[in-house]
Amino acid sequence: MEKKRTKAAVAAILAIVLAVVLVGCSLVVDGVDVTSYTSAQYTTYDYFNTYSTVACYMPADRKDEFAGLWEGEITDLLRQVSGLLSSDGEDSDVRAFNEAAAGETVRIDKVTYDALLLAKRAYDETDGAFNPALALSVDLWGFSPRFNEDDDSLTKPYDREDFRTQLPDEKYVEAFLSVSDFSQTDVYEEDGEYFVAKSSSVVVVDGTEYTQQLDLSGIGKGYCADLIAAAMKENGFDFGYVNIGGSSLRMLKNARKESGAELGEWTVSVLSPTKDGESYFKAYLKDESLATSGSYQQYYEIGGVRYSHILDPATGAPYDSDVLTASVYGENAALCDAYSTAFCVLGKEKALALANKLDGYTYTMAVKSGDGFVTLTDADGKIL
């Protein structure tokens, strides 16, 4: 009798252990059992002059539905936002603004209006360190999209034979800076329609008149990533991420457990500014955005001086601070885009002061130190 009771007890304990093991082996993220989720990842090269990747984990029976979302709503968003915010698209609101006369008002799409409001907010919060009204200067220094094309013909009065060996004329640097005050640009809604009123500033150089020009590439990719992530969530796809160009990411939840990260978190490797192909930080993110800016990829050197594609709104020239690269993490990818640019421009001390003011946003910075750099961060992750 006693033997039977012992056997029953052992069997009961084993059943409990088995149950615990089975439950423990299921991957449950925020109440959703994702153990059997499958994945899909799509990439296009057609927008923002870079790649756009959307990754998703989902139940196997929803894979076709997600493919439809990618081909439909997501691609439409990429096309629409990229088209409206690019500087050269046929239906571009930015192009219409740039071609408008000083002081003229341009009717814009709601998408452009929302992006400009975010740009305004970032401009104010960073005391102008993020400034989307530097498009003339960006072009002057050779970093606008036309310089990625094969056509080397000189089309602007300030073009040089080789912009990588010849610095621009200082008179253009100063002139273009004088029309870059973004606070003079007014964005508003009236009777359900949206408008942007251009600054009335005009500058003339060698007989040619120049007005303020916008470049929303510093915020457009993040803005679009936010819209795509929202579309995914609205359609019930809560696991995955949106990555536009590697610099603007909107992470949802992860359906796989990654080493070092909490369940549901993604591990994002942040590239080192000094060692090719190596990372200097691993960020752990869930339902959060991330943007990275830096001087170590798009740049050229003349006389041993590095000229980065990020311009300092205070000088109208490539920034020259001690921040080699900055990544910012938070709720809004568009603002992360703007803040990371501002961190580079401001330099370590002012960037840290700005970071203290930004509620809900964290950062990682690689700051020059001797021949290398030191990593400063208050983000959830691991310094490598």
Next chain:
Amino acid sequence: MKKKGVEDVKKSKYFSVWDVIPYVTVVVVAVALLLVFLLPEKQEMTRFYVVYGDTEILSFDFDKDEFVFTEGYEEGIEIKDENGGHSVRVSTQDGTNVFFVNVAERSVKMTDADCSYSQDCTYMPKIEKEGDSIICVPNKLKIIAGGDGVSSPVTG
């Protein structure tokens, strides 16, 4: 206790063979489940494939150390054996990329490209795990480590 009773107890085994089977089954199932679910999800890549635009033009099997070409793209692909691996030059209408396949390490690294002045793709980390990828935007070329997983993003 009588002598017969004592001998019966001595003969009686606490676990018979049939008793052990369920216990072993439980342990095997538990270990199998642990292997399936608790080990790192991302596995070492066993193959990678090269996609130009939307078309797979080349793949490589690490176990067989073997390339498989897609018909019509052979002429644009040049492979040299060097440093214990393969240096692969892929030329398409959009440009040329060179990457190195480290067979022992099971990794791939973009080493050169004529894609743009900044050559962003050459700064991407080498790929080693299933789902990882390297993308060259101007040349519309993507190298993807085989597998059904989603690659963890890289930012920079």
